[in-house]
Amino acid sequence: MGWFRAMGTPGDAEAGSRVVSVRRPADGRTAGAAVVLGIDTVLTCAHVVNDALGRSLFETRTPRLDDVLVALDGPSRTTRYPARVVHWIAPRALDGGAVRDGDGEWLGDLAVLRIEAPLGSVPAPAPRRAMTPGQKVRAWHGSGHGATFADLEVAALDGPIGYLDGKSTGMAVGPGYSGGPLWSEEDGAVVGLVAAHFMPPCGPDGARLPPDPQHLIRRSWGIPWQRVEAELRPLGALGPDDACGPGARPGADGEGAESDDPAHGMLVTALRNALASPYTLGDTARQLAHECGLAPGSPVTPPTVEEFADFLVGHPRALPALVEILRPRDPRSADRVLVAGRLTDTPLLLAPREHRRLHQVLRRIDRPVLARFPEAVREATKRVAVPADADSLDLVLDRLETLPGDGHSDDGGPRVPALLRVVEYVAALCPQPRKADLRLWSDAVAVRLGIPPAALRERRSDAGDWARMLRGGSRRVRVLARVTRAGSGRHRLRVWCDEGTGPRQMTVDSSATYSASGAARELLRVLESLAPSVTDGARPLVEVLVDRGDLNLPVDEWAAQAPGEVVPGVLGVEFPLVVHCPELLRRHERFLPDWRERWRQLDSGETLVVSDPAQDPHQIYYELMGRLDTVRVSVDVPAGPRETIVEICLAVGIPVVVWDRGNGAGETSSPAAAAPSAPSPGSPSASSPGSSSAAVSSSAASTASPSSAPSSTPSHVVRHMAEVATRELPDGVRVYRANARGTRAPEFPGRPVLAWADADRTVPRLHLTEPQESP
Known part of the structure; x- marks a missing residue:
């Protein structure tokens, strides 16, 4: 054992030091258990966190900024501390899909939580060993009470699942045991986590059947530690297992081989x-x-x-x-x-005290400001690949700690690290006293690193300029509407409002269905409630979130049509309405940096016009890969090839795409009608009849189609919108729609669709398949 030792003696400790309780913030009751992973982290099952937060057990979305409570036993009392998800491995079915009703086994289901507790409050991690058949193990309820122990035997290992059989006497594993350690006394180590137990069968009415000798009793299953390692080690959530604790090297006692680290x-x-x-x-x-x-x-x-x-x-x-x-x-x-x-890759940027202090300050920042953290990261690290949209704030912070400084130093002195730059940009968004807290933290870290004060002041000035620009420019109020089909002529609707501080949900019941006119009335109700907050005269932007098959859904043509209404209430006439397809944007995440860079160039980037319906859509892909300054694409071809081209543009990160829904689509123009089913996306070869070169052009401003004659009539929408600046397109399209329905309809024959993906504004985390709760 080395000189630097883990605190405590886990092998001889009582149950309370091995079992950590995960509590529900709402009522403080036990949701499950956890096992200590590091000096400030614990490991539990993701479904335990979901239960603590009142979510569906197998919800796959990361809780992100939501806290649970973790109860730690001290010498005289049990203390509860807030904890936030660092790493999230959502439950997934054995085939990789969603866990559904009736599934008895699943994969994933792990969550690493960072506890906001004083140093030394978390017990030392216990040794960990692989699970093997025949091991005698013990589990405890999440409460940690000694009397709740259940003795089990590892009956079998089936790949990533360990089956556990309990004795016919004594305590049985049940609710509240999930996430807790499986402790092997013989090995003196944790060998896995409790995941679930098998219940006796139920009859057709759902009631438990009378006991029968053939019923399976006291069988549970757990997650073997070797599977935990396989899931967590690629994320950097585990250090080498030795007596010095997580992160220490084997051989640190000086008796091992000589270190080969260059430092x-x-x-x-x-x-x-x-x-x-x-x-x-x-x-x-x-x-x-x-x-x-x-x-x-x-x-x-x-x-x-x-x-x-x-x-x-x-x-x-x-x-x-x-x-x-x-x-x-x-x-x-x-x-x-x-x-x-600097010669070794092991050290992180922050000392433990600095790391704890940063998280303490961030926890006190108002949620709307913290929701803009990804925006601050993008602005502060424009030239650095940072996962600003990672599932948890901690993941982004961990990544930022590994990045180098910025700028240039003629004398070879230290530069301002990426993390400090981001903290300065977040501080610029905060009111006092949080702004002062973050800046004092930055000052202290800069002094410890030997960074010249002038260098940090320069970055602080840049952050202040950015914040003033945001305050000076109007951050348009948005209403986000997630629209999905729910049968013939019916739709489901979820609505959020974003007044500049991130989306907040406005609708609760996502199971209700609406006709087109009913959905329009619901959206208008939300929009009317926002009218007093619009101080600059700009109409709120309506952003319709759709699946790839619904990009042509004519939500802009939906009208309220309530009896007795004085005006029709057509959504796309009264408000600038755009569509956004997160499914396509996130389909290939390697294009996300391109999307953000294209959006940054929105006012100066190029426009591409696609007007040859015989063009192989793959050629558009090659064209866009060679034009990374293209920010806008106008698609001027009939339906069929148009759908494939639009999808390619959105998938590779083009933030603005314009097309005419009525150009060869054969769809009804009735304002109250829902659009017919969009063509199902097929392979490019199936949807493109030819392979001739694309008829495209590009310029700093919108351009007309090339001189080569296309095989279809040029779209009036594309020609008209070519005269509208890219940033003004939402309002330009709204005016076009209004003209198309009035006395000037012959002059405006098109049905414009505008796909709009703003890289500076967040959207809710959407999933196409809602997870089902397992019994």
């Missing part, structure tokens, strides 16, 4: 220079162990310098923690340690 030798030299006396070496090592949530190996004897260096390159936050200790008393030694640390 090791430089760190040994830096430590010998900075900590020359045994007293200073031991005192600093004990400080470092405390900061990293570990126990020192001795109150008197220091570690060897080599063992100290091993720990620095093995624990991801040890090196920044050492720099934090050295900076006030020996800045030059702190700089030398930082230089050596």
Whole structure:
């Protein structure tokens, strides 16, 4: 065992230190259990988190900013702390689909939670070992009460599932056990997690059948630790398993093989220079162990310098923690340690204290501001690939910690890291005192890293300019409507409002169905409730979220048509209405950086006009891959090839696509009618009759079709919209629709559709298939 040791002795601990309770925030009752994973993280089942939050058990969406409560047993009392999802592996059926009613087994179903608790509050992680058949294991209820233990045996391993048989006497596994550790006394380790239990069968009326000797009793199943490792290790959620705790290297006790890390030798030299006396070496090592949530190996004897260096390159936050200790008393030694640390990939940017403080401040930021975090990330790191739309805030922060600094330094000095830039942009959005909290945090980290104050002030100024630009420009109020078909002429509707701080749901009942006119009345009701908040005179933007097969659904033509109404209430005439297809945009996530960059160039980018119906749609793909400054595509071909071309444009990240629904579509123009079923998407070869070169053109402004004569009549919509600036298209299309239904209808014969994907505004996380709750 090395000098830097995990706190506590998990192998001899009581049940309470191995079992963590996951509680419901609403009533504080136990939803399930969890097992300690690190100094501030626990592992449980995703369905336990869903239950704690009052969601369907097998909901696949990441909870994102939602907190659950985690109860930790202390010496004298149990304390509850908020915890947020870091890593989320949603439950999935054995075939990879959604878990449905009647499924008895599933995959995934893991959630790593970060606990907002003082250092040392979380018990030390227990050793972990692989599950094997024949092991005797013990499980506890999520409450952690000793009397709730259930003794089980691993009856069989079937790939990713371990079947557990319980004794006929004693406690049986039941609700509240999920997510808890399966503890093997013989191995002195956790070998898996409890996942589910098999209940006796029910009769046709749903009632339990009378007991029968043939019934399966006391059989449960769990997630073997080897499967946990397979799921979590690719995410970086696990460190090497050794006595020094998560993140420490094997051999850190100085008895293993000599380290081959390129930074090791430089760190040994830096430590010998900075900590020359045994007293200073031991005192600093004990400080470092405390900061990293570990126990020192001795109150008197220091570690060897080599063992100290091993720990620095093995624990991801040890090196920044050492720099934090050295900076006030020996800045030059702190700089030398930082230089050596740049040679290894192990250390993260922040010391443990800085990391905890950042999360504490972020938890106190108002939810609407925090919802704009992805927007701040995109603006602050325009030239860096950051998953701003990752499932959890913690994942984005973890990724930001690994990114380099920005700008150029003539003297080779340190640059402002990406994480500090993002924090400055978030701070610029916050009111006091949160703005001051974040800036004080940035100042402290910059001092520890030796970053010149002028460099950080420059980034702070950039963030302030961006925030003033946002406040000066109007962030248009949006109403987002998720529209799905629900049978002949009926639709389901979910509505959100975004007044500039992120979507907030306006409808609760997503099972209700509406006719076209009924849906129009519901949307108008929401829109009317927003009218007082529109101070700049701009109409709210209606963004209709549709599946790929409903891009031509004529929601813009739906009219309220309520008896006694003075005006028809046609949605697309009164309000700028656009369509957005998250399904296509997210289909190939490798194009998301292109989408964001194209959107950034919205006012200066190129326009592409596609007007040859005989063109192989794949040629459009090649054309767009060679024109990454194209921000807008006008599709001027009849239905059939048009649908495939539109889908390709949206899938590769073109933010603005315009076409004429009435150009050869053969659809009714009745304002109250729903659109007929769109053509089912087929392969490009099936929907494109020829392979001649595309008739396309591009320019900084919208352009007309090329001189080569297309095989169909040019669309009036495309020709008319060519004169409208890209950013003004939503309003331009609305005016066109109004003219098309009035006395000027002969002059405006088209039925324009505008697909609009704003990279600066978020949309709700949508799933095409709603998960079903399992029994």
